[in-house]
Amino acid sequence: MQRPLRLFLTATLIDALGSGIWLPFGLLFLVHGQGFGLIEAGAALSTGGLLALATGPLTGAAMDRFGPRALLIAGNLLRLAAFCCYPLLTSAWQVVAVTLVVGVGDRLFWTCNAPMVAALTTGRDAERVLGTQTVGRFAGADVGAAASAVLPEVTSPVAFHLIAYANAATFAVAAALIWFLPPAAGVSEKDVTAGWGAVFADRPYVGFCLTQTAFTLASASKFAILPILVRDFLHGPQWIAGTAITIGTVTVVFGQHLVVRVLARYSRASGLITAAVVFAGSFALLVPVTSVSLQVAIGLILFTSVTFSLAEAMFAPLSTAVAAEAAPRGAEGRASALFQLSWGLPMALAPAVLGILLSVSGALLWTVLTATSLLAVPAVLRLKKPLLDKPSQRVSA
Numbered sequence: 437m438q439r440p441l442r443l444f445l446t447a448t449l450i451d452a453l454g455s456g457i458w459l460p461f462g463l464l465f466l467v468h469g470q471g472f473g474l475i476e477a478g479a480a481l482s483t484g485g486l487l488a489l490a491t492g493p494l495t496g497a498a499m500d501r502f503g504p505r506a507l508l509i510a511g512n513l514l515r516l517a518a519f520c521c522y523p524l525l526t527s528a529w530q531v532v533a534v535t536l537v538v539g540v541g542d543r544l545f546w547t548c549n550a551p552m553v554a555a556l557t558t559g560r561d562a563e564r565v566l567g568t569q570t571v572g573r574f575a576g577a578d579v580g581a582a583a584s585a586v587l588p589e590v591t592s593p594v595a596f597h598l599i600a601y602a603n604a605a606t607f608a609v610a611a612a613l614i615w616f617l618p619p620a621a622g623v624s625e626k627d628v629t630a631g632w633g634a635v636f637a638d639r640p641y642v643g644f645c646l647t648q649t650a651f652t653l654a655s656a657s658k659f660a661i662l663p664i665l666v667r668d669f670l671h672g673p674q675w676i677a678g679t680a681i682t683i684g685t686v687t688v689v690f691g692q693h694l695v696v697r698v699l700a701r702y703s704r705a706s707g708l709i710t711a712a713v714v715f716a717g718s719f720a721l722l723v724p725v726t727s728v729s730l731q732v733a734i735g736l737i738l739f740t741s742v743t744f745s746l747a748e749a750m751f752a753p754l755s756t757a758v759a760a761e762a763a764p765r766g767a768e769g770r771a772s773a774l775f776q777l778s779w780g781l782p783m784a785l786a787p788a789v790l791g792i793l794l795s796v797s798g799a800l801l802w803t804v805l806t807a808t809s810l811l812a813v814p815a816v817l818r819l820k821k822p823l824l825d826k827p828s829q830r831v832s833a
Contacts, residue, residue, distance in 0.1 A: 440617050441556045445565060447613035451512065451545060452572035454606035458519075461599070469596025470525055480531035487532070488539020489780045493632070495540070495547045496773025500766070504548035504555075505617055511544030512611035519604035523597040541607075546776045551768045554760035560700045562760065566753035567696040574688045634764045635771050640823035641762055647815040648759075648778040650808050651708075651751045654715040656786040657805055658722075658744050661794060662737070669726050669798055670733055680741040687745035695749040704754050705820040709813050711750035716809035718744045719802045726798035762823050 466477035499507050518537040525531050553565050636642060663677040670676075699707040718740040725733045756775075763771035793801040 438556070441565070443613050443617055444552060444556060445568060447508075447512075447610040448545075448549065448569050449572040450606050450613070451610045452569055453576040454515075454603045454610075455542065455545075455573070455576060458603055465522065465596050465600065466525070466531065469523070469593045469600075472528070472531070476528055477531065480528045481535050484532040484535025485539050486784060487536045488543060489777075489784060491540050492543050492547065492773045492777050492780065493770070495543045496770035497631075498544075499548050499551065499769025499772065501769075504552040504769075505614060505619065507544045507548045508552065508614050509611050511541040511548070512607040512614065513541075514538070514544070515541035516604050516607040516611065519600050519607065522600040523593075543773075543776065546779070547769060547772045550756050550760035550775070551763070551772055554757070560757075562757040563696050563700065563753040564693070566756050567692045567749070570749065570752050571689050571692045574685050631767065632770055634767045635774055638764045638771075640819055641759075641764065641771060642774070643815070644755075644759065644762065644819055644823055645775050645778040647812055647819065648755055648775065649782050650812040650815070651711065651715070651755060652779050652782040653786060653789075654712075654719070654805060654809050655748055655752070656783050657790055658718075658740070660786055661790045661801070664791075665725075665794065665798065666737075669794070670730060672730050672734070676734055676737060680737050683738060683741040684745040684748075687742050688749050691746065692749045692753075695746065696753060699750060699754065703820075704758055705816055707750055707754045708758075708816045711747045711754070712809050712812040712816065714743055714747035714750070715812075716806045718747065719806040719809060722802040723799050723806070725802070758823070 462481055463474075463477055466472040466481070467474055470477075472480075495507065514537050518534045518541065521530075521534050525534060549569070550566070553562050557565055662680060663674065666672050666674060666677045721736055721740050725736050728736075759772065759775040760768075763775075790801060793804055
């Protein structure tokens with residue numbers, strides 16, 4: 437592995453660890469560390485996150501202008517400043533503002549990450565790097581979940597503040613590592629400068645981003661809805677949800693590299709189709725979960741935690757690698773921003789959409805998710821020739 441790639445990968449793993457830790461911890465910090473009400477804190481975090489999501493097109497245009505290295509440094513510095521401000525928050529508007537800054541930093545990272553990986557790797561190596569990043573993200577979330585389980589017993593706000601400052605330090609280290617990358621890292625020789633028109637004119641790429649929403653909705657669904665499903669519909673103990681999430685995390689952390697090695701023997705289209713089928717099969721097994729005995733329901737939930745996570749390990753690095761290599765030339769940043777929107781929008785809408793479906797019927801929820809996952813199969817097949825198998829700037833699937 438070349439030195440620039442090692443530096444970049446180390447920086448992104450530190451970044452993923454910090455972001456992953458904070459994901460389950462942010463609400464807890466505001467309530468127990470800063471004294472906000474639960475509803476007030478949740479609304480402020482969601483508002484800031486949605487506002488940040490809207491900046492995606494701007495970050496894409498900025499990457500095309502300045503290159504990924506500069507914006508990755510800027511994104512880490514923004515989050516460094518924001519996390520230093522978290523212990524100072526006293527009002528909801530301040531929470532919205534700081535969360536917006538963190539979200540902009542996240543948008544910068546995710547918009548620039550895949551193009552940088554594509555520039556520093558060749559062939560199917562991109563999937564291995566992206567898979568390693570996925571492991572870091574899941575490991576960070578697991579550490580954050582463990583901390584969120586222990587810290588409610590801690591009464592001193594100082595402990596919460598120290599975690600915020602420690603998280604800020606991770607972004608400082610990540611920025612420093614990326615600073616040592618060569619100034620031209622991630623910047624390719626371009627004889628074309630394109631705008632949004634070039635992105636939307638590339639119908640296969642836009643179609644791939646639309647297809648990605650089906651995968652992202654599947655990815656966001658099970659573990660997001662699991663705690664309330666167990667508590668309010670199965671009336672079971674909460675250890676079920678906790679154990680299922682832990683099993684899913686362990687599956688990804690220890691199985692990701694094996695999955696990537698196996699998928700390297702096959703086309704990317706085959707890997708994405710397999711992921712869609714595994715997602716659909718997992719959801720189909722959960723259709724009767726609210727009508728069977730609790731013991732059977734526990735077995736179904738724990739088993740599908742493994743299959744669901746394997747599907748996650750398949751589609752995430754494959755789809756990101758495809759999007760990075762298939763981006764229209766001269767508009768890689770804008771294309772990456774559109775692709776990231778296909779991640780962010782389903783993630784933001786999932787709680788509301790899934791909650792409505794679950795309130796009607798558990799069987800309806802899992803049936804709809806089975807159907808949306810299966811719809812990705814013909815979509816990938818249709819895109820295989822014009823996008824996944826297209827020569828020139830795109831690596832053959």
